Amino acid sequence: MPEIAVVKVERVTDDGGQPGRLVHIERPEEWAACPECGVISTRVRQRRTTRPRDLPYGPEPLGVRWHKRQFACAETLCARKAFTESVTEIPPRARVTGRLCRAAARQVASGRSVAAVGREYEMGWPLVHRHFAAHADAVLAEPEPPRVLGIDETRRGKPKWIKDEVSGKWTRTERFETNFVDLSGPGGLLGQAAGRTGKAVIDWLNERGARWKSQVRVVAIDPATCYRTAIKQALPHAVIVVDHFHLVALAGKALTTVRQRVTREERGRRGRTTDPEWANRRRLLRGRERLSERTFTRMWNDLIDHEPTGQILTAWIAKEELRALLACAREQAPRSVISQRLFRFSCWCIDSGIPELITLAETIDAWWPETLAFITTGVTNARTEGTNRLIKDTSRVAFGFRNLTNQRRRVRLHCTHQTINVPAA
Template identity: 25%
Template sequence: MTNDINFLTGIKDPYLKPAKPFLTEDKRLKVIHLIQSYPMHCPLCGQLMRRNGFRKKPVTIKILPIAGKSTLLKIKKQQYLCPPSASCPKRITRVAQVQGVKFACRIANNVKYHIIQELSDNESMRTIASHHHVSVNTVERQLMGLEATFKPNRHWLPATIAFDDFASGKFAQSKMSMILMNPQNHRTIDIIQSRNSHFMRSYFLSHYSKKARWSVKLVVVDLFESYRNLIHDLFPKAIIIADHFHVVAQAYRALQSARLKVMKESGPNTHEYRALKHYWKLLMAKEGQLDYLHYYPRRNFRYAWLSNQEVVKRLLNFSSELRAAYEYYQDLITAINQRGQSLLNQLIKQHNLPVTMRRVKRTLTKHRQEIIASFYTQLTNGPIEGTNNKIKVIKRTAYGYRNFFHFRIRILISLKTSNLMSRELSKKRTR
C-alpha cells in the first residue's frame, strides 16, 4: 500500500499510511487522507520518544493534480514526547515530518520542481499557476529562488565574448538592454539591464575581476561607436571584431534609400515607380543567386517573358545612381563572403559614389581593421540575433514584464544554452 501511495502522490515517504476514508472528492478537488507515524529519537538524549497522540488538525499539503483535478493531502501527524529525566533535563516535544515537503511549507517539492520545469517553456506565469492550481505569487517565488543559480562567476570570462542590444522595455532609459554571449559555443553569459556606457562599465567592474576581464582576447560588437572606448578600458588585451551583419545591413538600407529616391523622382503612377516597388526584393538579393534559367511573363514590363536576372538589369537602367549603389552593395557582399581584403580596400578607395553610399564608405574606412579581423576569425553576432528573437517571444507571451530580475531569470532559464545553467548542472553532476 505504501508503494501505491508513493505512486499516487509523488511523495516517497515510507511512513505514510492510508486513513479512513482514504479519498474524498467533489467536482473540483480531490483530498487524500493519510497518517504519518514513525519511531523518533530525542535530539538531546538520543532515546526513543513516546508517542503522544496525533495533532488535532491535519496538515494540508498541495501535490500535483490527479486526472486534471486539484489534489490535496490531509495528513494526521504523530506527536512525540520525551519527558524530563537524568539524561534529558528538558521536556522535548516533536511532530512527525513528511519527506518530500519542506519544513513549514504546504506545497510538495515535486510541485515546485514541475513549476521550475515549465518556467523554461514559453508559457506565462498565470498559465503555469493554473496548471498546478497554485497562485501566481507561488510561481514568482520559485522563479526568484533561481536567482542564486544564475549568478555570474566573478573570476571567469571566456576568451571570446560578444554583446548586442535588444528592446527590453522601461528597465533602462534607452529602453534597450544587453545580452552577453560566448559566440564560439553560443552560450549566454548574462543579461545586462542597460546598454548605457556608464551602466555597463559599473556592471563589468562590479561583476568581474581584473584577471577575468584581461583574459578576454576577442570582442564581437556592432558598429555603435560608444562601445569602442568602453572595450578598450575594460578589456585592454582584446581585439575588436566588427559584426558582418551590421556592416551589410547599413549598405542594405543605403541601397533601399537609393531605390526610394528614384521612385520619388519618377513620381507615382509611372512605369519606373511601379516596377521598383513590385520587384524590390530582386534588387536586394545577392546577384549570384538570381535565377537566369526560368522565364515568366512580367506584368510591369508589358508581360514580356523575363528571368529574374533580366528584370534586375532593366531596373538598373532606370538610374545610373541606382546602378552604382547596387554594384557597391554587391561588391561589399562579395568581399565579406569571400573574406577578400583586397576587394575591401578597393571599395574604400572608390570615388564618385552616390550620396546614400558615402556613409557606407566612411564606415568601412573607420572600421577597416575590425572588418579585416572578422575575416580571419569568422565570428559574428548571428547567435545573439537568434536569441533576440526568442526574447521577443518570451516578452510577448507574458505581455511584458515590470520586474527586470524576473525578466532576466526567465530569459536565462528559457535558453537551453545558458552558460550559467550549464555551469550549475555540471556542479550537480559532480556532486
C-alpha cells in the same frame, strides 16, 4: 516520498460530479524526535488531518489527506511541550509538497509563465516565483571568462518616470539592456547591464575583475561607436570584430534610400506597384546568387529601360561589391584579394558621386580595422542575435517585467539552461 506510507486510496466525486481519488498517508514510525531538544517521544497527544497538495498523477484529480500526530515532548526541561510530526517533503505548516514546488520551478525554467504554472498546479504566483527564484539561483553561477565575447543591446520596455523620495527629482528608467554572450563556449548569456552606453559596458567588465578580462581575446559587436570605445578602454588587448550582417544591412539601407530618392525626384511622388523600381524593391536587396538568371535579367532590363539616371543599379552594384569583400572571410582569400576588392568597392562608391554611397564608403573606412578582423577571424555576432530573440521571447511569455532583478534572472536562465546540467529533482 520514502518517509510516508499510503494507508488507503478512495474513489470520490466532487460537487460537480467529477470522479477523483483521495490518498490517505501517514508516517509508519510510532515515534518522533523533538525539533527543539531532539529527544525521542512516543506519547501522542492528538491527531490532525491536513490537505497538502501534491503532484497530479493520471487524468483524474488527486487529493491527499495526511493524518498527522502531535507528540508530547519527553524532556521535562524542554521549552517546547508539544510538537507535530513532519517529513522532508512536507515541512511544518506547508500546504504543498516539496516535489510539487520543484516541478513548478522547472516548468517556469522551461519557458512557461509563472501565472500559467500557478493555474495548472493551483498555486499562488508568489509561491511559484519564490521556488523558481531559488531554483534559478542554485543553478546559475558567476560566468566563466569566454575567449570570444559578444555584445549587443535589446529594448527592455517602455520608459517610466520615477520620483526620488529624498531629492524629489524625476528620473526616467532605462529602456535598453546591454547583453554579454559567450560566443566560444557553452556559457550562453553571461549577464546584462542597464543602458546601451560605453559606461555600462566598462562597469560590467570591471565588476568581473582583471583576471576575467584578461581571458577575453576577441569581442564581436555591431557598428556602435560607444561599444568600440568602451572595449578599447576596458579590454585594450582584445581584438574587436564588427558583425558583417549589419554592414550588409547598411548597404541595403543605402540602396533603399537611393531608390526612394530617385523615385521622388523623377516621378514627384512615392513609389507605386506600377513602377519597376518599386516592383523590384525586394529583388534589389536579395543577393545576386539567390536570383535566377531569368529574375536577374528581368530586374536589370526593367531598371535600364525605366530608370534613366542609373543610380539604383549603381547602388545595387555597390552593395554586391561590399558583399564580395565580406565573402573573403568565407573564402579565406589572401590579403592581396582583400585589398583588391576593398579598392574596387571604395572606388565604385566614390566615383559614383551618389551621397548615400559616399557615406557608405566612409562608414566602411571608419570601421575597416574591425571589418578586416572579421575577414581574418570569421567571428560573427550571430549567437548574440539569437540570444536577443530568446530574451524577447521570455518577455512576451511573461507579458513584460516590472522588476529588473526578476527579468534578468528569468532571461539568463532561459538563455543558458540548454547548456547547463539542471537537476531533475
